[in-house]
Amino acid sequence: MTSEATVAPTGPAERIRALFNPRSVALVGATDKSLWSWTVYRNMCERGFSGPVHLVNPTADTVHGAPAHPSVAAIGEPVDLAYVMVPTEAVLPVVAEAAEHGTRSFVILTAGFGETGTGGRALEAELVDYAHRNGLLILGPNGNGYINAAAGMAPFGLPFPQSIKPGGIAFVLQSGALTTSLLSLADARDVGLSLMVAMGNEAMLSLSDVVDYLVDDPATKVIALFVESIRDTDAFRAAAQRALRAGKPVVAIKVGRSQAGARAALAHTGSLVGDDSVVDAAFRQMGVIRVRSLEELVVTSGLLAATGELPGARIGVVSPSGGACDLVADRAADEGLEVPEYHPETVARLREILPEFARAHNPLDVTGYILVNPTLLSDAVRAVAPDPGVDLVLAFAEPPRYPTAAPQVAIDRAKAITSTIEEVRDRHGTPVVLLGNVLTDVTEHAKGVREQSGMPHVGGGIEMGVSAVGHAVRWSRARRRMDSVVPRARATEPALPRQPGGVWAEHQAIELLSAAEIPTAPTSLARDAETAAAAASRIGFPVVVKVAAPGLAHKSDIGGVRLGLRTVEEVRAAHEAVVAAGAAHGEVLGSTVQPYRPPGGVELIVGVVRDPLWGAVLAVGLGGVWVEVLGDSAQRLLPVTQADVRDMLAELRGAELLRGVRGQPAADLDRLVEVVLGVGALAHQLGERLESLEINPLRVSGTEVEALDALVVWRE
Amino acid sequence: MTSEATVAPTGPAERIRALFNPRSVALVGATDKSLWSWTVYRNMCERGFSGPVHLVNPTADTVHGAPAHPSVAAIGEPVDLAYVMVPTEAVLPVVAEAAEHGTRSFVILTAGFGETGTGGRALEAELVDYAHRNGLLILGPNGNGYINAAAGMAPFGLPFPQSIKPGGIAFVLQSGALTTSLLSLADARDVGLSLMVAMGNEAMLSLSDVVDYLVDDPATKVIALFVESIRDTDAFRAAAQRALRAGKPVVAIKVGRSQAGARAALAHTGSLVGDDSVVDAAFRQMGVIRVRSLEELVVTSGLLAATGELPGARIGVVSPSGGACDLVADRAADEGLEVPEYHPETVARLREILPEFARAHNPLDVTGYILVNPTLLSDAVRAVAPDPGVDLVLAFAEPPRYPTAAPQVAIDRAKAITSTIEEVRDRHGTPVVLLGNVLTDVTEHAKGVREQSGMPHVGGGIEMGVSAVGHAVRWSRARRRMDSVVPRARATEPALPRQPGGVWAEHQAIELLSAAEIPTAPTSLARDAETAAAAASRIGFPVVVKVAAPGLAHKSDIGGVRLGLRTVEEVRAAHEAVVAAGAAHGEVLGSTVQPYRPPGGVELIVGVVRDPLWGAVLAVGLGGVWVEVLGDSAQRLLPVTQADVRDMLAELRGAELLRGVRGQPAADLDRLVEVVLGVGALAHQLGERLESLEINPLRVSGTEVEALDALVVWRE
Incomplete structure (x- = not known):
């Protein structure tokens, strides 16, 4: 063993670089009986790799017509990368043996790990644990490996007859078989590859790790992805942002567009945020180019590798x-x-x-x-x-x-x-x-x-x-x-109960918003009719009286709202009526009294919900049929920038309503953007404590922007 | 000249068949100096055509290394097809000479005709007139010709290096250069062609003629089109319907999707019917498959040629x-x-x-x-x-x-x-x-x-x-x-003034609808306040009073509508007010009195306008923001079937509103379909006299369907 082989790479990027650029490779578990073994051996020998390719088989002297070694130890010289295709239960012992002799990088083709259920997951965890403790890096398991086109080497388990043209596109796939299709397409389009990686189970090395590594890879100009699911969304977001800064486009197919994410959320906004629309929003926000087809992936990547940034x-x-x-x-x-x-x-x-x-x-x-x-x-x-x-x-x-x-x-x-x-x-x-x-x-x-x-x-x-x-x-x-844009942050911490929990009724939610300088309608909680009448007199007539009941959605549908009340008598009667209406549906605190706003203007819904993968998501939609019938809303991950919020409003299909139609005044967009930014900043600051926050409606009429109702749900 | 060559084909289909299946061809204007001449000659000689290919040049004895004739007459034997590439002014003499010697089919490559302006149009008209009088058929002018893959013959002016596989797809193109791209795609997809036709100016033979011919062509299984514009829409419609009946799919790209057709139409519905959305609707109605790209054209045609009808x-x-x-x-x-x-x-x-x-x-x-x-x-x-x-x-x-x-x-x-x-x-x-x-x-x-x-x-x-x-x-x-569906027709002729003209005011339009058994709100025209009060008493309170002024759109915007009037005094005052409001905007007849319908239900717009190409188009949309902001409407050419109307309602993005949301009753769809069918049948019956007809709104609330306002514009 030379000292060279035992020098551990110093950081994650160096370790990944070492995985993709070995000077010597051992195919462990090579056997004439396996088609995969034949394939990997051919891919290693016939693509121009100049280093040694060792075959390891404990029982055969000759494999694929070449001499084989009984173990990695028996090779007698350092091996940078071990391509492992032994039975599942033999993987850890083989990895350990190679590691003891200086191998630091592994591609594990063997299946039967995390993808199979509990038993496999335990095996996989054990393997990863060993790798962490010993400074190893594993691609897979249950992955076909990779092709390094520039180095002319392919520790890769699938056959591909054509030669691979070296070039600027790195393909990273959460799919094994589609590698072959993308190689065909790249060949057909005459575009060159830097790297092609089939991720496998991502037990250790994740898609996001590879993207992050490629940002600094000088051979790679464009990063092309086939994505089934992104587990480490924070890491992906960071890598994507680094790529954008570095001027390396990330082009991605993300499948699962059609699976409407069913989500249990009390707040109405929950229904706005389908899983896939969050992916769409997140990608747009990060500058990740989302494409729909394999052809679009290769054509877009090929074009960008050739042109780089375009002026207009x-x-x-x-x-x-x-x-x-x-x-x-x-x-x-x-x-x-x-x-x-x-x-x-x-x-x-x-x-x-x-x-x-x-x-x-x-x-x-x-x-x-x-x-x-x-x-x-x-x-x-x-x-x-x-x-x-x-x-x-x-x-x-x-x-x-x-x-x-x-x-x-x-x-x-x-x-x-x-x-x-x-x-x-x-x-x-x-x-x-x-x-x-x-x-x-x-x-x-x-x-x-x-x-x-x-x-x-x-x-x-x-x-x-x-x-x-x-x-x-x-x-x-x-x-x-x-x-030119930075996310909006809030300077002051909102005054909150030490452990906020459950569902907050309207007046509490409005208070929280108001304290965060988000414009709200004056809102009083009245526990009895007299208090309601007094509040109405203070606020000034006409007023609205609504049932105050935490967690009760669609108050008007159950007769819990009375509009345009002009006298204290009407207010008293309304209080009793809405409390009675609400009592049939659960606990009632009393009524909420607000000034009555005449019809007109545009009503928005502004909400924040937690996506299980992507975290806090801000959603803006137009109220009424717009959201309920059309699902017309725009999303962004928090934190958001002013430009994000402007984009969101422009994306709404009903955006024209904000510009004023049929005699309605145009909305003051600057003011509206500030208010939505404020909601985003507040929710971002509340962080993990917040389950959801929704303003419905946010009334917008010219320069008037005002939250009329709100709901806050805390995480338990 | 043998008698065979002079037998004129008996019908249009036979004449087209003769054009595409000649037994002998003359290239008239063949010359070594022209790349086109070289190309056509090669295409005729190297694709397996077994008949004679004559070269005609008035001055050269030898062209393309073969003996040439000074004229068609000098060939001394019958010529079925003349491919003409002489200068523009020589085309008619050359055609006449060939016709005199028995040639009936012509492909004219020469440009300089209708596509160049007035002078060219006159030349083209002269040519077509000659052809009609003498029983000739011309493809072009300004067209590259065609390829008959089954016959191995290509009187075609563009080079294509690959061999053409015979098969079931006929391509008919209103583009010359794209033929080459489609030949490449067909080659790349390994699909076979029956025919490829570049239409040129369509001076005589139109795209629709060729489609109609192909319906009966046994070699053709699928008809694939590249369409810039369809001039003879009735012929196209008839051919497309014949193709559907014959089980031959018509697959078409129609370009010009992005050119929003600006149309001057008084009726509001005019704004619903963009030119391209009419094409979309017409194609859907005829069973023509509209595709967006050349790839989709070839892949879809290839699939259908292979599978035919699919069960589900x-x-x-x-x-x-x-x-x-x-x-x-x-x-x-x-x-x-x-x-x-x-x-x-x-x-x-x-x-x-x-x-x-x-x-x-x-x-x-x-x-x-x-x-x-x-x-x-x-x-x-x-x-x-x-x-x-x-x-x-x-x-x-x-x-x-x-x-x-x-x-x-x-x-x-x-x-x-x-x-x-x-x-x-x-x-x-x-x-x-x-x-x-x-x-x-x-x-x-x-x-x-x-x-x-x-x-x-x-x-x-x-x-x-x-x-x-x-x-x-x-x-x-x-x-x-x-x-299973037949268009709805009306049995009885509506009672109309002999020469209806101009714009009809609301009460007249409502009367026309009512006579055609379309449900309308009781509507009275009142020339003075007393008549209005009497009408209100007869109808029953509350009522609506609207200004009656033919051609005045958006009455409510100018203060011309008073809702929910409960007494004769209110009605008198309302009459004076709306008449005064209307007077500022032109001639006023008085007021229209109708029963007041409370808010609720869904408001539709149902209209018929004349598309300059496609004729009468029925449009259905949801009122308010739906049409104005979203442009959410569905169109069909008249006459329509029950199934068409059901499809139209289902296509609306706001279709869910008809199924009832947030406490509104679901609309009686059967009833609604009947009413819309009735509007379509009336408009179809009115035919060319009608410029436009619009019901706005058609109020739908459960089983109640009722026209509340209508506008009819007659053609002058």
């Missing part, structure tokens, strides 16, 4: 097909991309190069005349790129699928477009994104043309390509504004 | 990847497909074949154990197919992209799954649809495996594949119910 959403489109222009215009609108008319000077430049029958507008159809004039597309890109209204150019050009009679022509055309792209980038700073019309493979022939011409990445197809541009533009925007 | 929406999923199962579950939910739990007997069958660690539920992950047990997937399909809760099986299996060490293994596996599919179809009648995980090309190697194993069509990727299954299931449903 205004695209100039140049294509030899009018039909393609139509499709791009539709898709651009879907994605919120602008296709502005070209500047008169651009039009003048285009008029000089276009055939007479072509129209010089955006999207630009240079027409089939490109068959006659092969420089037409490049000329058009050069004409459009300096346009002051254009942030980036989408040009439709791709290498040919099949050889043609004159192969050099295709290469020359590819070279021409390549040098045009470089020229306009250097002269005008305008990025040019190449797209094809349809998502077909970059064939072997096309790969050759790209290689011989230096042609940059070609995004696949209008459908996925424009989607990818949309993602890239939105991600770039999120990145640019990243530093 | 309940899918059993069998895959070797858990991650793929997650993705399928999400996508199935998007598409309205059900993934039911398997029947206990199915579970028992699965338990016998699955490895112990696999869970026997739907979607079924048979696990990576498939590497060890190659029959596992077939076994699972056989276990799932008889399940009484499963209408079709989605099985994930595809031919390998690349050759492997044991090529016969891949072929044997493909044969096994193929025979399994045949077996379960024969034994249980359950169709099995094969899908791959990702949309990558069916490579040359994979095509070979399919050919050698007889493996059926494999839909491309989870994303597009499940989308295609969704389309196929919905299309099948539309086809099944096609015969």
Whole structure:
């Protein structure tokens, strides 16, 4: 054992780097009888790995036609990584033996651990415990391993016939079998990989750990994820934020979109926050690009690896097909991309190069005349790129699928477009994104043309390509504004009972909000009719009288609300009536008296609930049918920034109501944002003690913003 | 000239068939100087066409290395099809010369006609006129021609290097350049074509004509369209309905989704009917499958060409990847497909074949154990197919992209799954649809495996594949119910002024509706206050008094409505007030008196407007913010069926309101459907005379359905 092999890596990142960059590998449990063993052995030997690959089998002298060792100890030299595929019960002994001889990194293919139930979980815990105590790092168990494309090595249990192109995309998957599909797609799109990791059970190394490591991996430009569930949400959030800061896009599929998360929550807001909508909100907030399909994952990652940050959403489109222009215009609108008319000077430049029958507008159809004039597309890109209204150019050009009679022509055309792209980038700073019309493979022939011409990445197809541009533009925007916003925090601690618990009735909840400087309607609790009448006189008529009963939702449905009361007599009668109505449904404290607000304005629901995975979630929705029938709400994880709250309000389908419709005044958005920020800050400060908090309604009428009713539930 | 060539086809379909199936072709205007000429010549000679291909050039003896004729006359034998690529001004003389010598079918590549403006339009009209008078049929001008894959012939002006596989999909495109992209996609998906047509200017032969022809073309199973605009909507509708009846799916991209059609319409409903939403509604109504992307067009067409009609929406999923199962579950939910739990007997069958660690539920992950047990997937399909809760099986299996060490293994596996599919179809009648995980090309190697194993069509990727299954299931449903519904027609003619014109005031409009047995609130026009008071007494208090002023919209916004009037004095005062309020805005007839209906129930807007392309469109929406803020409405072309109206109501995002929320009674849907059908039938009967008709609101409260206000605008 040399001293080199026993030097323990100094930090988590170094340990992960060591796992993915071993100088020597042992396949422990290698046997001719196992297809997996054959596969891993081939993957290790035929991909260009230069270090030794040892085979370990306690009984066979020869495995896969090569000499085998009875144990790791018997290898007689240090082994950086052990790929373990022994039976479940033999895993820990094998790991321990290797560890004793200096191995620090392990990939465990063997299944039968945490995924199988209680017994397996115990075995897994024992294994992880041993690893922690001995400074080991384990990928898996029940995972196929990884492919390090740059190093040409693949301690990986699934066959993949094609060669892997090294490049900037790291794939991290909570799925074994989909690795194969993503390798096919990467091959078909001609995009390069830095790393492909199948996470397995994540007993020790988690998806978030790998993302965090990749933020600092110089080979990785884009981090692409297939996610089934994120267990360590705080770690994921931290890693995602580091990635955004570092300018490395994280692109993710998160499955389980359709499983409406059933959640028991007393507060109404609970019904707003479906599990998946929280994921959506969380990803958006962190700058994680959420995609829906494997194709979108690879096309978006490929595009971002090629372009990096994009300057804006205004695209100039140049294509030899009018039909393609139509499709791009539709898709651009879907994605919120602008296709502005070209500047008169651009039009003048285009008029000089276009055939007479072509129209010089955006999207630009240079027409089939490109068959006659092969420089037409490049000329058009050069004409459009300096346009002051254009942030980036989408040009439709791709290498040919099949050889043609004159192969050099295709290469020359590819070279021409390549040098045009470089020229306009250097002269005008305008990025040019190449797209094809349809998502077909970059064939072997096309790969050759790209290689011989230096042609940059070609995004696949209008459908996925424009989607990818949309993602890239939105991600770039999120990145640019990243530093301009900080979450709102509250300076003063609210005065709270030492151990708040249970459900707080309206007047208490209103008091808490009011103390946190959130505007509320004056609210009095009246235990009897006389107190109610006195409170009404103090507040001023007309008033509202509501039953005061902690935990009683939908008070008006049970006759527990009386509106527009104008005299003390009416107030007394109303008190008795609402208390009687409420008594049928449980404990009643009395009534709550508030000033009556006439109809008008917009009613919002602002709430905070705890998501079991993501923690405190702020939700804003429009009241009434908006939330109940449409489920129209917007969410963000706490803490939130001013920009987050502005986005939330803009996301509501009923957002137009806030801008004023049919004679209603427009809401004072600045004021509203401040109030919602205040609610978020209060809830964030209350932290773990709070189960849920809901204002329903928050009445907004012009500059008036006021909480009329509220409910607070404390954690027991 | 033989007599055969001069026999004119007897009907439009025969003439189109003759155009697409010539026995001899002349390329008129062939020249070595034109890339198009080279291309068409190669496409005609190298694709297997067995008839003669004549080259016509007035000055050259040799073109493209072959002997040329100075004119069509000089060919000396009959020519079925002339492909014309002479200069614009020479087109008509050339066509006339060929026609005189017996040619009846023409493809005109030459541009410079209708697409260029007034001069070109005149030339085009002259050409079409000549063709009509002489019994000719022209495809184009300004069109690339067509490819008849079965006949191995391509009078087609664009190069395409790959061979074209004959098969069941006919592509008809209002785009030239996209033909190339669709040929690439068809090649990549390994799907076969019957015909590919680039329509050009449609001077004579329209997209709808070709669709109608294809309904009877035995080679064509699916009609795939790229549509920029449908000019002859009636013909298209008729052809689409014939296709549905014949069981031939029409799959279409219609571009221009993003161009919000600005429409001047007095009636409020005008704002509901964006051009594109009418296209959406019309396609749905006709059973035309609308897709968004070229990929979706080819994948959906490919799937339907392979499966035909599908029995239902309940899918059993069998895959070797858990991650793929997650993705399928999400996508199935998007598409309205059900993934039911398997029947206990199915579970028992699965338990016998699955490895112990696999869970026997739907979607079924048979696990990576498939590497060890190659029959596992077939076994699972056989276990799932008889399940009484499963209408079709989605099985994930595809031919390998690349050759492997044991090529016969891949072929044997493909044969096994193929025979399994045949077996379960024969034994249980359950169709099995094969899908791959990702949309990558069916490579040359994979095509070979399919050919050698007889493996059926494999839909491309989870994303597009499940989308295609969704389309196929919905299309099948539309086809099944096609015969069970007939549009509602009215028996009696409404009593109308001989020449109704202008805008009708409320009382007149209500009268028209009432005469057509549409329930309306009793409505009286009062020219003075006394008449109003008398009307109120007759109707019964409380009443509503509204200003009566034809063409005055949003009466309440200008103070023209008084609600809940309880005495004759209040009615008199209200009459004077609303008349005064209305007078500021134009001519006032007096007031309209109606019974007052208390708040509650749901208010609908039901309207009919004329779409400039599609004609009369019925729209139904929920009133208030629903229409104004959300644009939540559903449309159908008239005439409508009961099923159409049911669908319309179900499509509304606020549909839940009709089922009753927060204490409101559920609407009597049968009654509501009858009333909306009645409105549709009346408008259909009024026909061209009607510009627009709108009921706003149609009040619905339980079994009460009643028009409270209406507006009718007649065409001038």
